[in-house]
Amino acid sequence: MLLKLFAPVLHSFRVGVQRMTHVFARSTSSLPSQAIMHSEHGDPNSVLYLENSQMPRTVQDTEVLVKMIMAPINPSDINMVEGTYHMLPRLPAVCGNEGVGEVVEVGGRVSSLRPGDWVIPADTGFGTWRNFAVSDQTLLRKVPNDVPAISAATIMVNPCTAYRMLKDFVCLHEGDCVIQNGANSAVGQAVIQLAKEWGYQTINVVRNRPDLDQLTEYLKSLGATHVVTEEFSRSHQMKDLVSSMKSPPKLAFNTVGGDSATNILKRLDNKGVMVTYGGMSKKSIAVPTGALIFKRARLTGYWNAKWVQENKENPELVRMFDDLFDLVRECKLLPPASETFSLSDFQHAVKTSLEGFKGSKKIFLMDEYP
Amino acid sequence: MLLKLFAPVLHSFRVGVQRMTHVFARSTSSLPSQAIMHSEHGDPNSVLYLENSQMPRTVQDTEVLVKMIMAPINPSDINMVEGTYHMLPRLPAVCGNEGVGEVVEVGGRVSSLRPGDWVIPADTGFGTWRNFAVSDQTLLRKVPNDVPAISAATIMVNPCTAYRMLKDFVCLHEGDCVIQNGANSAVGQAVIQLAKEWGYQTINVVRNRPDLDQLTEYLKSLGATHVVTEEFSRSHQMKDLVSSMKSPPKLAFNTVGGDSATNILKRLDNKGVMVTYGGMSKKSIAVPTGALIFKRARLTGYWNAKWVQENKENPELVRMFDDLFDLVRECKLLPPASETFSLSDFQHAVKTSLEGFKGSKKIFLMDEYP
Numbered sequence: 102m103l104l105k106l107f108a109p110v111l112h113s114f115r116v117g118v119q120r121m122t123h124v125f126a127r128s129t130s131s132l133p134s135q136a137i138m139h140s141e142h143g144d145p146n147s148v149l150y151l152e153n154s155q156m157p158r159t160v161q162d163t164e165v166l167v168k169m170i171m172a173p174i175n176p177s178d179i180n181m182v183e184g185t186y187h188m189l190p191r192l193p194a195v196c197g198n199e200g201v202g203e204v205v206e207v208g209g210r211v212s213s214l215r216p217g218d219w220v221i222p223a224d225t226g227f228g229t230w231r232n233f234a235v236s237d238q239t240l241l242r243k244v245p246n247d248v249p250a251i252s253a254a255t256i257m258v259n260p261c262t263a264y265r266m267l268k269d270f271v272c273l274h275e276g277d278c279v280i281q282n283g284a285n286s287a288v289g290q291a292v293i294q295l296a297k298e299w300g301y302q303t304i305n306v307v308r309n310r311p312d313l314d315q316l317t318e319y320l321k322s323l324g325a326t327h328v329v330t331e332e333f334s335r336s337h338q339m340k341d342l343v344s345s346m347k348s349p350p351k352l353a354f355n356t357v358g359g360d361s362a363t364n365i366l367k368r369l370d371n372k373g374v375m376v377t378y379g380g381m382s383k384k385s386i387a388v389p390t391g392a393l394i395f396k397r398a399r400l401t402g403y404w405n406a407k408w409v410q411e412n413k414e415n416p417e418l419v420r421m422f423d424d425l426f427d428l429v430r431e432c433k434l435l436p437p438a439s440e441t442f443s444l445s446d447f448q449h450a451v452k453t454s455l456e457g458f459k460g461s462k463k464i465f466l467m468d469e470y471p
Numbered sequence: 472m473l474l475k476l477f478a479p480v481l482h483s484f485r486v487g488v489q490r491m492t493h494v495f496a497r498s499t500s501s502l503p504s505q506a507i508m509h510s511e512h513g514d515p516n517s518v519l520y521l522e523n524s525q526m527p528r529t530v531q532d533t534e535v536l537v538k539m540i541m542a543p544i545n546p547s548d549i550n551m552v553e554g555t556y557h558m559l560p561r562l563p564a565v566c567g568n569e570g571v572g573e574v575v576e577v578g579g580r581v582s583s584l585r586p587g588d589w590v591i592p593a594d595t596g597f598g599t600w601r602n603f604a605v606s607d608q609t610l611l612r613k614v615p616n617d618v619p620a621i622s623a624a625t626i627m628v629n630p631c632t633a634y635r636m637l638k639d640f641v642c643l644h645e646g647d648c649v650i651q652n653g654a655n656s657a658v659g660q661a662v663i664q665l666a667k668e669w670g671y672q673t674i675n676v677v678r679n680r681p682d683l684d685q686l687t688e689y690l691k692s693l694g695a696t697h698v699v700t701e702e703f704s705r706s707h708q709m710k711d712l713v714s715s716m717k718s719p720p721k722l723a724f725n726t727v728g729g730d731s732a733t734n735i736l737k738r739l740d741n742k743g744v745m746v747t748y749g750g751m752s753k754k755s756i757a758v759p760t761g762a763l764i765f766k767r768a769r770l771t772g773y774w775n776a777k778w779v780q781e782n783k784e785n786p787e788l789v790r791m792f793d794d795l796f797d798l799v800r801e802c803k804l805l806p807p808a809s810e811t812f813s814l815s816d817f818q819h820a821v822k823t824s825l826e827g828f829k830g831s832k833k834i835f836l837m838d839e840y841p
Contacts, residue, residue, distance in 0.1 A: 187765040358760050380760030388758055390728050390750030393772030395557040400770040402763030 131155040136231035137447045137465075140193040142184025145451045149182065149196065151444065156233050163238050164208040167220055171254035172200025172229035173439075174454045174463040176379075177406065188225055188406055195228025197465070198406070201244065201253035202234065211238045219246035221257055223413060225406040232444060232467045245426050251436040251464065252429045255287070260425050260434060262378055262405045263291035267299070270374045270401065271352045275300035278346045280368050281354035282306040282331075282361045283381060285316055287437045287462060290323055292354060294434050297324025302346060306334045306365060323435070334364055343368055352376070359384030369398050378403045441466040501525040506601035507817045507835075510563040512554025515821045519552065519566065521814065526603050533608050534578040537590060541624035542570025542599035543809075544824045544833040546749075547776065558595055558776055565598025567835070568776070571614065571623035572604065581608045589616035591627055593783060595776040602814060602837045615796050621806040621834065622799045625657070630795050630804060632748055632775045633661035637669070640744045640771065641722045645670035648716045650738055651724035652676040652701075652731045653751060655686055657807045657832060660693055662724060664804050667694025672716060676704045676735060693805070704734055713738055722746070729754030739768050748773045811836040 134156035139148045160166045178197055180186035204218040214220065220241040222229060227240060244253050266288075267273065279296055283289050284305030296303045305320055307313070309330040317328040333339055343349050349370035355362040356379030363386060366375050375398060377386065392398045412418045428434035438461040442450035447465070454463045504526035509518045530536045548567055550556035574588040584590065590611040592599060597610060614623050636658075637643065649666055653659050654675030666673045675690055677683075679700040687698040703709055713719050719740035725732040726749030733756060736745050745768060747756065762768045782788045798804035808831040812820035817835070824833045 187761075363755075377760055377763040379764075383760075385733075385757040385759050386763075387755040388770065389755050390747055390772075391557070393747040393756075393770060394749075394774045395772075397772055397774065397777070400758065400763060402760075402765075402767055404764045404767065407767070 130158065132158050132233050134231065134233045135444045135468075136195045136228070137197070137444060138193050138195050139182050142182065142189070142192075145179055145182045145455065146448070149447060149451060151447060156235065158206065160206050160208045160235055162208045162210045164235055165204055165211055165214055165220070165238050165241060166206035167202035167234045167236060167241065168205050169200055169202040169229060169232055169234060169467050170219075170250045171441075171467070172197045172465045173255050173258075174450060174465070175199060175258055177258075178230075179451070179454060187404075190226050190228070194226075195231050195234075197229035197231075198222065198225045198227060199255065199257050200227075200229030200465075201250055202229075203246070204241075207238070214238055214241065214243060217246070219244050219250075219253055221253060224410055230444065230447070230465055242422075244422065248426055248429045249436055251439060252426075252434070254464065255437060255462065256422070256425055256429070257409065258405055259287040259437070260291045260295075261409065261421065262288045262403060263295050264421050264425060265405070265408055266354055266376050266378065266403050267292065267295055267301070267352070269403075270376055273299070273301055273351060276302065276347045277352075278302040278304065278326075278348065278350040279352045279354065280304040280306070280350040280365045281356075282365050283356040283379065284320060284325070284328065286356055286379075286381075288354075288356065288378065290320070290437065291434065293320060293323045293325045294428070298428060298433050302326040304329065304334075304342070304346075304350060304368070306331055306361065331361055331364070334368070335360075339368070349373070354378065355386065356381055358382045358386050360387070362386040363388070366392055366398060366400075369396065372397045372399075374399045374401060376401055376403050378405070437462040439464045443468060500528065502528050502603050504601065504603045505814045505838075506565045506598070507567070507814060508563050508565050509552050512552065512559070512562075515549055515552045515825060516818070519817060519821060521817060526605065528576065530576050530578045530605055532578045532580045534605055535574055535581055535584055535590070535608050535611060536576035537572035537604045537606060537611070538575050539570055539572040539599060539602055539604060539837050540589075540620045541811075541837070542567045542835045543625050543628075544820060544835070545569060545628055547595075547628075548600075549821075549824060557774075560596050560598070564596075565601050565604075567598060567600035568592065568595045569625065569627050570597075570599030570835075571620055572599075573616070574611075577608070584608055584611065584613060587616070589614050589620075589623055591623060594780055600814065600817070600835055612792075614792065618796055618799045619806055621809060622796075622804070624834065625807060625832065626792070626795055626799070627779065628775055629657040629807070630661045630665075631779065631791065632658045632773060633665050634791050634795060635775070635778055636724055636746050636748065636773050637662065637665055637671070637722070639773075640746055643669070643671055643721060646672065646717045647722075648672040648674060648696075648718065648720045649722045649724065650674040650676070650720040650735045651726075652735055653726040653749065654690060654695070654698065656726055656749075656751075658724075658726065658748065660690070660807065661804065663690060663693045663695045664798070668798060668803050672696040674699065674704075674712070674716075674720060674738070676701055676731065701731055701734070704738070705730075709738070719743070724748065725756065726751055728752045728756050730757070732756040733758070736762055736768060736770075739766065742767045742769075744769045744771060746771055746773050748775070807832040809834045813838060 134154045136152045138152045204214050204216050223242045285307050303326050305325045305328045320328045351370050351373050353365040353375040355377045358380040359382040440461045441464050450463050504524045506522045508522050574584050593612045655677050673696050675695045675698045690698045721740050721743050723735040723745040725747045728750040729752040810831045811834050820833050
């Protein structure tokens with residue numbers, strides 16, 4: 102393990118020094134800092150603003166100066182701005198909860214991080230939509246820097262959700278089947294890839310669309326066993342498809358709600374579990390009484406931000422990141438399709454996000470990291 | 472334990488011999504047997520018939536001749552006749568799944584039962600709506616005969632459901648709170664009494680009705696902490712009531728479905744569990760996504776017939792019956808309010824049951840056991 106990490110650390114150290122030099126060439130005493138902020142909750146098209154300031158480049162004791170590289174726009178970031186999320190920051194706040202940065206300076210009492218290391222927030226609420234951050238070392242988690250920055254920037258929310266949902270609710274064995282709706286979401290794609298790697302079959306339900314064939318082909322290229330439309334999943338053919346599997350799905354992942362959720366619930370094996378992690382349709386899940394009593398299905402939810410918060414010290418978290426980054430290196434866990442924006446183009450980025458979290462993920466790519 | 476059971480066994484043996492004599496006085500070679508049967512599934516008002524026959528009084532090897540004393544009409548009995556239940560007997564079948572009988576004759580290889588013992592079916596599907604049954608000893612479970620027959624006849628479904636739901640889903644501590652709808656049902660009343668005995672608070676939701684005050688008083692006499700109407704439970708006052716408890720309910724029992732279920736789900740504490748054991752409204756449960764993700768509520772079901780089937784050899788089952796019968800003896804678990812019918816009056820009994828499982832439980836009281 103030590104050996105495995107050693108080379109990347111050396112490498113990143115060098116990269117870090119180079120970039121530090123580059124950054125510091127502009128000013129020896131302060132850094133041109135940019136951050137997307139909000140001082141009140143409301144429509145993200147209205148309440149967000151870009152704050153320009155100068156940040157002192159000195160850090161104290163256990164502090165770390167981080168140059169952010171990339172930070173995605175996730176649905177929960179938007180909900181936090183709107184004030185509808187169940188974890189809200191003190192205002193004014195820098196937006197964004199996920200992303201990767203590079204350590205450029207560490208305080209005298211920082212032992213676990215060195216310039217050049219890559220870090221991600223250890224918890225929700227970090228504020229990642231900025232180019233520089235000074236943070237206590239305890240709020241950062243070191244990640245390998247021999248992987249694509251976009252993978253590191255997006256590992257904490259979607260792949261982590263997929264990983265935990267596959268691990269924590271049902272004991273699956275090779276050949277077992279998982280069904281999910283919203284299968285083309287970022288989590289859905291991570292589920293497909295992890296399930297493929299671990300030998301599980303997947304039935305992936307997506308909405309019908311003009312480019313269905315292309316999407317189906319893409320999800321199958323990731324490892325999907327079956328890709329079906331919502332309409333198909335309600336048909337008799339779906340029954341045949343489920344019958345053709347080794348056994349009906351033991352686990353269902355729901356990010357849609359409404360009829361779509363009820364439908365995948367119905368396809369579950371006896372004693373199966375449906376894990377809800379999103380509600381894109383904004384509709385409740387109609388649960389037939391018989392599914393709970395006679396089929397003995399269980400319904401539960403997964404809240405990634407809470408899991409991360411409650412498991413900071415859990416060795417399982419370290420194991421998970423190791424597993425996920427190994428898969429990233431082996432190209433078995435691909436980064437999401439993405440579209441990048443500069444911080445100064447935040448209004449466009451957010452507006453595009455609000456049009457629906459479809460297709461590509463919107464990601465802030467900080468300047469000086471082209 | 473041996474000592475505890477010894478006296479009742481002796482007592483029942485004597486009672487049994489007397490009754491055997493009484494029964495056998497009518498015929499030395501055969502018994503006048505009556506059974507409510509059906510040969511097809513359908514409307515219980517149409518498909519049921521009374522079968523009169525003569526039953527040989529001899530039993531073989533491991534067989535036991537049982538004279539049934541009492542057998543209730545439960546909703547699931549009706550559903551089995553209709554063919555809508557998830558366990559169906561081979562037809563033609565004797566109806567009824569619960570009840571108590573007295574052993575009158577045992578085969579030469581029966582060691583665990585003696586004439587005079589009281590027995591209940593060990594599993595669903597026994598066919599209890601008859602006055603005599605010959606059964607293998609393995610299909611019977613001995614119960615104490617120093618309790619009211621009606622308590623023994625109705626112990627297996629409702630009190631068992633209440634007991635398991637309070638024990639198997641959440642680890643409750645004294646002072647913890649449970650919320651339930653349909654609180655005046657037979658299970659609901661058992662929940663109230665067991666919760667009272669074990670030191671749990673209960674919030675009991677019932678439908679509004681003309682005699683609400685009387686019902687409230689009755690449920691409180693059983694040990695209910697609070698009795699509220701469906702309307703109240705949706706109001707702001709309900710929020711205040713929940714706030715006045717030590718903590719919000721950790722456990723909810725749902726036998727109604729629809730809005731009523733959604734409402735008690737909303738009152739659950741974080742990480743609370745809602746157990747569904749019935750669906751009287753015949754409506755699905757609308758589960759808000761946020762309840763699963765942010766409140767981290769879990770939904771599950773309880774199917775008593777299945778639990779009993781799967782736990783025949785589980786020492787926990789013996790412990791449960793011991794606990795329940797102890798509470799019966801101490802008058803801490805009362806038998807349900809009831810209305811008795813003779814087997815020959817089955818059409819009236821079933822018709823009354825079909826009008827709704829409200830108020831009193833309809834129970835067949837076999838002739839010769841006035």
